[in-house]
Amino acid sequence: MEKYAIVAVHxxxxxxxxxxxxxxxxxxxxxIDDFSYxxxxxxHGQESQEITEHEAFAEIMRGTGQELVLHGLTHMNLFLEDxxxxxxxxxxxxxxxxxxxxxxxxxxxxxxxxxxxxxISKAALTAVGDGGFKYTSSNKYFYDLxxxxxxxxxxxVRGNVMIVPSTFNTIFRRRPLVEVALHPKDTxxxxxxxxxxxxxxxxxGYDFLSYKSFLEKI
Numbered sequence: 001m002e003k004y005a006i007v008a009v010h011x012x013x014x015x016x017x018x019x020x021x022x023x024x025x026x027x028x029x030x031x032i033d034d035f036s037y038x039x040x041x042x043x044h045g046q047e048s049q050e051i052t053e054h055e056a057f058a059e060i061m062r063g064t065g066q067e068l069v070l071h072g073l074t075h076m077n078l079f080l081e082d083x084x085x086x087x088x089x090x091x092x093x094x095x096x097x098x099x100x101x102x103x104x105x106x107x108x109x110x111x112x113x114x115x116x117x118x119x120i121s122k123a124a125l126t127a128v129g130d131g132g133f134k135y136t137s138s139n140k141y142f143y144d145l146x147x148x149x150x151x152x153x154x155x156x157v158r159g160n161v162m163i164v165p166s167t168f169n170t171i172f173r174r175r176p177l178v179e180v181a182l183h184p185k186d187t188x189x190x191x192x193x194x195x196x197x198x199x200x201x202x203x204x205g206y207d208f209l210s211y212k213s214f215l216e217k218i
Contacts, residue, residue, distance in 0.1 A: 007180045
């Protein structure tokens with residue numbers, strides 16, 4: 001059975017640019033050269049954090065050569081993220097605005113959309129598909145929106161205040177698709193744990209790749 005580990009750096013925003021550069025270097029040293037950055041167009045709703053206002057951010061993110069993915073619009077909440085747990089029209093409007101900012105910054109539209117905290121309503125999921133996105137993900141499934149199919153996935157998340165779910169126990173479910181979520185706020189202090197996790201997956205035959213590359217394999 002082929003096994004894949006999608007590596008995604010969440011919360012890519014100007015605020016965390018210096019940490020993102022270090023994460024990029026760290027992953028390179030671990031032999032991971034294909035992963036995804038999840039970009040927040042207007043971090044916490046702050047105009048000063050809109051990605052179009054930071055030329056260096058756009059240049060560095062493009063220069064990584066990695067996939068850039070739309071990650072909500074503002075990602076306002078930490079403990080209860082409901083930005084896309086909403087009705088169709090509200091979700092559609094946020095997606096339109098997010099795509100517009102994204103395209104203005106990077107020169108192309110995103111192929112994928114990952115909702116903040118993987119929280120999305122059924123109506124919002126429909127809006128994502130209608131918005132021309134090729135894929136998305138929830139807390140349980142990866143959605144191939146081209147063919148309207150879903151695949152069960154396992155999330156591995158390390159956060160400042162929670163582990164959702166616990167890092168190693170989850171992997172023992174032996175599902176063929178794992179999503180490894182790294183966050184700028186908590187990644188660098190936990191390098192040793194991350195190296196253990198990546199080596200754990202590598203020894204068990206998981207191939208590391210981006211969302212885009214995974215989509216090309218199914």
